[in-house]
Every structure is written in C-alpha cells, then in structure tokens.
Amino acid sequence: MRSGTRNGVRFRRIAALAAVLGTLCVPARAEARDIGRDTLPANDGWASAGAGTTGGAAADDAHVHTVTDRAGLVRALDGGSDTPKIIRIAGTIDANTDDDGDRLDCADYATDGYRLRAYLAAYDPRTWGAAKPSGPQEEARQASAAQQAERIVLPVGSNTTIVGLGRGAVLKGASLQVRNADNVILRNLDLRDAYDCFPVWQPNTGGLGDWKTAYDNIWLTGATHVWVDHITASDQGHPDEDEPTHFARNYLRHDGLLDVTNGSDLVTVSWSRFVGHDKAMLIGSGDTATGDRGKLRVTVHHNQFESIVQRAPRVRFGQVHLYDNRYVVPEGADYRYSLGVSTESAIYAENNAFHTPGQVEVADLVKSWNGTALHQTGTLFNGWPVDLLAIHNAYNSGSERDLTADVGWTPTLHGKIDSAAAADREVARGAGAGRIP
Structure with missing residues (x-):
C-alpha cells in the first residue's frame, strides 16, 4: 500500500473517532433563551399585582x-395597537431618520421661519x-416641534413587549410613550438622548x-401593569451640561429619563441604570393632581442612579x-438631592446605598416639598449606616x-431584600442593558 493511501486511511479513521467522541463528550449547544416571552415573576413589585404583567x-x-x-x-408598534x-430591537435604531433611513x-x-x-x-x-x-416665532416653534414629535414619539400599546437582542440594542433619540395602555414590558434596551430640538421658554x-x-426616554401616562427591566437610560450624545445658556438659564434639551404620571399604576422598575441626567x-403629575390618589x-x-442631579425619584x-x-x-458632579418627598407621597425605602464625594452630606439626600412621610431602614452612606429621616429632621x-x-402602608409584593452592602455589589455588576442573566 502506498504511503499516501495509508495516511489517508489513518486520517479517515481518526476523523471518525473524533466525531464519535465529540458526540459523546460535547453537549449540544443550548439555544439562547427568548427573553421576549419572559413575564414578570410573581411578587416582583407592584406590577405583579392582580393579573400580573405578561406583555406580549x-x-x-x-x-x-x-x-x-x-x-x-x-x-411593529402598529400605532400603539392592543394586539399582543x-x-x-437588533443593533442601533435612530428615531431621527426619514422613511428612507437618512439622518434628520x-x-x-x-419650519414656518423658525430660527x-x-x-x-x-x-x-x-x-x-x-x-x-x-406670536409668529412661538407658532413657528410649535409647528417645528410637531414635525420632530411625528418622528420620535413612539406609542406603545397594551400587551406589548419590547426587548433588545444581545448586548448592543440601542434606541437613540426616541420617546417611548405608554399612554393609557396596560400590560407592557420594556427590557434590555439602551435608550439614549431623547433630544428636544425646540425647547419653549417659560418666563x-x-x-x-x-x-x-x-x-x-420613557413616559408612562395613564399606564398600568408596566415592567421596566435592565434598561440603560441616558443623555448620551448630547449632555445638557454642554448646552449654552440663554436668558441666564441652561438651554435644556432633555426632560425625564423615566416619568410615571397621570394616574399610572402598578409599575415595577428593576435592574436598570439611569446615567448622566438632571431630572x-x-x-406623579403635580401637587393639584388629586386624581392620582390611590394610584402611582x-x-x-436594584437600579443604579449615576451622575443624576435630582429626582431619583421625586414622588407625589x-x-x-x-x-x-x-x-x-x-x-465634581452637579447634585441637588436623590429622594424627593412631595405632596401626599408615601415612600418606603429599604437598604439603599449612596456613594458621594465630600461636599455631599447625608442631609442632602432627601428633600421635601409638602410631603410629610418617609419610611427608611438599612441605608448606607459611603459605607456607613445612617438614618435619613432623623438627619433630615x-x-x-x-x-x-x-x-x-x-407612611400608612407596608410593602408585601417583593422578593428577597438584600442588605444594602450586598445589593450595592450586585447592582454594580448586574444593572443595565445587556446584563440579563
């Protein structure tokens, strides 16, 4: 037998043996879990109340x-329809684009002469x-703002799940609005720069x-049973601190990262990062919005609030x-407060950890406007246990x-509550888009 033939036979035998061993020893590659079919676990916050939150x-x-x-x-949003x-979302989607995908x-x-x-x-x-x-310039501003809103305001209807695929799902420039809708899940999304081209002056x-x-970035208005999980929300791309000053006031381009207003109810916000933003x-909508009583x-x-100036959250x-x-x-970051205690709010705060520079004191963490109640336990401030209520007073x-x-109530819908120190470590590792286990 020629040497080449012997080598060929030997190669085929080795290959066949390797194939058998591979079948025996190497497990089949597991398919990635479809997080789009996930539902909110039982007892995971207010959004698990009643029928719970299953999204789409x-x-x-x-x-x-x-x-x-x-x-x-x-x-896919179908005008905010209620169809499950x-x-x-795969890759990066920019809301400021025309129908051909060209950047706006x-x-x-x-329009109409606005400058x-x-x-x-x-x-x-x-x-x-x-x-x-x-007058003419304000009317032109409104018309211009309407043109932008037509592109970037995206209505999310009932029975909807929006998830990012993998670690790189980015939605830029959009405002996801859950208006008078029920049963919505938003997960694993990097939401950036809901940038307003046409702010209005309020004298x-x-x-x-x-x-x-x-x-x-996300606005819940009249929304119920909403789960927001593992998102990252920021002004990335156009930070307000880089904007000029007009009429001696910073020319703000962003509103909230996540606002819950106008009778919204039964919401869970978990394992998310809110970064580099003012409010x-x-x-809660306002001090006179008494229709919000019994809701909100x-x-x-398990969220991280990083480089946030205020409203983390502010509650009415x-x-x-x-x-x-x-x-x-x-x-060196601008900072005003974290917890805002406003009209008839009832905040039950447990085991939260704060890391601040020397110029921020414990008394700065809480601010009250017409609010009278705050239950707090287990708070850590730069590693030390503190009583926010006693220090505020x-x-x-x-x-x-x-x-x-x-505060008139005690939470019952929650999983295991970790110590502030343990949660601090876990949130640093696990909160934000691209980190669903």
Whole structure:
C-alpha cells in the first residue's frame, strides 16, 4: 500500500473517532433563551399585582418582529395597537431618520421661519417681559416641534413587549410613550438622548424663568401593569451640561429619563441604570393632581442612579417601594438631592446605598416639598449606616417640613431584600442593558 493511501486511511479513521467522541463528550449547544416571552415573576413589585404583567408573551408568530430601523419599529408598534406583540430591537435604531433611513437633524424639522436667534430676540425677558411667548416665532416653534414629535414619539400599546437582542440594542433619540395602555414590558434596551430640538421658554418658572423640554426616554401616562427591566437610560450624545445658556438659564434639551404620571399604576422598575441626567424619575403629575390618589403604586429596586442631579425619584401621591438601589455621585458632579418627598407621597425605602464625594452630606439626600412621610431602614452612606429621616429632621433649615416614618402602608409584593452592602455589589455588576442573566 502506498504511503499516501495509508495516511489517508489513518486520517479517515481518526476523523471518525473524533466525531464519535465529540458526540459523546460535547453537549449540544443550548439555544439562547427568548427573553421576549419572559413575564414578570410573581411578587416582583407592584406590577405583579392582580393579573400580573405578561406583555406580549401571548403573541402569535405573526406578531413577533425583529426590527433594525425606525421604519420597521413603527410598523411593529402598529400605532400603539392592543394586539399582543413582541418587538425585538437588533443593533442601533435612530428615531431621527426619514422613511428612507437618512439622518434628520434639528434644521430638517424647523419650519414656518423658525430660527433660534429670532426666537431669543422675540422673547428676551428684558423686552418681552414675563408673559408666555406668543406670536409668529412661538407658532413657528410649535409647528417645528410637531414635525420632530411625528418622528420620535413612539406609542406603545397594551400587551406589548419590547426587548433588545444581545448586548448592543440601542434606541437613540426616541420617546417611548405608554399612554393609557396596560400590560407592557420594556427590557434590555439602551435608550439614549431623547433630544428636544425646540425647547419653549417659560418666563415664570421658579421666578426666574426656565427652558422646558418635551420628551422623556420613557413616559408612562395613564399606564398600568408596566415592567421596566435592565434598561440603560441616558443623555448620551448630547449632555445638557454642554448646552449654552440663554436668558441666564441652561438651554435644556432633555426632560425625564423615566416619568410615571397621570394616574399610572402598578409599575415595577428593576435592574436598570439611569446615567448622566438632571431630572431622572418623576412619579406623579403635580401637587393639584388629586386624581392620582390611590394610584402611582411603583416598585423601584436594584437600579443604579449615576451622575443624576435630582429626582431619583421625586414622588407625589404614590406608594413607592424603593429598595436595594445604588446611588453614585461622582466628584465634581452637579447634585441637588436623590429622594424627593412631595405632596401626599408615601415612600418606603429599604437598604439603599449612596456613594458621594465630600461636599455631599447625608442631609442632602432627601428633600421635601409638602410631603410629610418617609419610611427608611438599612441605608448606607459611603459605607456607613445612617438614618435619613432623623438627619433630615435634625438639619431641616425650616424651609422644609419635618418628616414622619409612618407612611400608612407596608410593602408585601417583593422578593428577597438584600442588605444594602450586598445589593450595592450586585447592582454594580448586574444593572443595565445587556446584563440579563
């Protein structure tokens, strides 16, 4: 037998043996779990109350969509329909694009002669006064804003799950709005830069006037049974600190990262990161919105609030369970407060950890406006146990009310509550988009 033939026979035998051994010794590769079919676990916060939150888990195959651009996402959302649906976002989707996928900027939305320079000249408080803007430039601003809203406001209907695929699912420039809808899940999404091209000047806000913006990364308004999990929400791309000053006020371009308003109820926010923003999370519409009584029941657990100036969260009326969260204030960062205790709020805070630089004191962590109650236990401040309630009352300058620990309720819908130290480590490792176990 020729040497080449012997070598060929030997090779085939070795290959066959390897194939057999591989079959015996190497397990079949497991298919990735379809997180689009996941539902909120039992007892995981307020959103598990009643029938719980299942999102689009019941969707048939015809209503399971994988989308890679704005046009596909809009089609899958189906105008905010209530049809059970699962929408998987793959890669990066930019909401500021036209129907062909070409990028749009603020100049593309401007219409009817709107120009920022003309707007500033028209409503300069030194000549316009304290009245609300009106007239041609304000009308042009409104028309321009409507053109942008048509592209970036994305309505999310009932029985919907939106999930990111893998570790790189990004939605830029969009405002996901869950309006008067029930049973919604938003998971594993990196939500960036809900940028308002056309802020409106409000002369009387705060006595000095201020710029008001229109878009939250996620806005729940009249929404019920909503689970927000493993998202990352930020201003990445256009931080407000880089914006100019007009009328001696920062020209803000972003509103909230996640706002829960107008009678929304039964919401769980878990394992998410809120990063690099001013007013992160508002729960409650306003001090006079008495229709919110008995609603705005929200659980916020295992989240990281990093470089957040205020509202983490600020609460009106709602029963909010706030536990096992991590707060990080970097050196030199702007900071006002974390927990906002407002009208008829009832915050039950357990085992939260705060990391701050030297200029931030324990008394700075809580601010109250007309609110009277805060239950807190297990708080860590730079590694040391503290009593937020006692310190707030001790250092109250008189401009705020003293707080009581009686919030009138005790949470029952929750899993195991870890110590602040343990949760601090776990949240640092596990919170945010791309980190679902």
